[in-house]
Amino acid sequence: DTEVTQTPKHLVxxxxxxxxxxxxxxxGHRAMYWYKQKAKKPPELMFVYSYEKLSINESVPSRFxxxxxxxxxxxxxxxxxxxxxxxxxxxxxxxGPPEAFFGQxxxxxxx
Amino acid sequence: AxxxxxxxxxxxxxxxxxxxxxxxxxxxxNPYLFWYVQYPNRGLQFLLKYITGDNLVKGSYGFEAEFxxxxxxxHLKKPxxxxxxxxxxxxxxxxxxxxxxxxxxxxTGTRLKVLA
Numbered sequence: 001d002t003e004v005t006q007t008p009k010h011l012v013x014x015x016x017x018x019x020x021x022x023x024x025x026x027x028g029h030r031a032m033y034w035y036k037q038k039a040k041k042p043p044e045l046m047f048v049y050s051y052e053k054l055s056i057n058e059s060v061p062s063r064f065x066x067x068x069x070x071x072x073x074x075x076x077x078x079x080x081x082x083x084x085x086x087x088x089x090x091x092x093x094x095x096g097p098p099e100a101f102f103g104q105x106x107x108x109x110x111x
Numbered sequence: 112a113x114x115x116x117x118x119x120x121x122x123x124x125x126x127x128x129x130x131x132x133x134x135x136x137x138x139x140x141n142p143y144l145f146w147y148v149q150y151p152n153r154g155l156q157f158l159l160k161y162i163t164g165d166n167l168v169k170g171s172y173g174f175e176a177e178f179x180x181x182x183x184x185x186h187l188k189k190p191x192x193x194x195x196x197x198x199x200x201x202x203x204x205x206x207x208x209x210x211x212x213x214x215x216x217x218x219t220g221t222r223l224k225v226l227a
Contacts, residue, residue, distance in 0.1 A: 042217035
């Protein structure tokens, strides 16, 4: 199983809402990532968790709050987002084989 | 810091013709290089990687890539393009963050259009 599962696939939220994105993998990978991707642009790294601890935060605004409850799950909590935060949010995991495995993404629209 | 560059925003090729998507890298030490493909509104699919060894790397869906150390390039190739290969292609390098954790840095992407 080389699958990274992200839910929901699509999310529309208002600027005052609180929502969460979820990511799950069962490959035993101990590094998990959140990337943000705008249309026709490369993915930009947001956060990296290593062994369930936040290892890299690429100066992401505090309205994005990551959480790693266990070695298989990664959440991204969203609060008071802006319309410019609308993007495809990608989760990935890696360990062992050097390549990262990506989920299908959550398409987020902030209205 | 490691980086990769993709000099072409778009590549057009006729179906059945060979295709090349270019990537150059800037790394210190031995590079770990990757190619990913992305179809519209989808995640990234891993195609192939170069770690060490043979300079010609074979990957999924008939794709291959040639690692050239002297030219610091890692071009993606396919002998005969299919219309279904039309997608966005990203070259990537694995970098070590200051915390000792790996992260993946992507090029700007190249849109491949295969014309029937």
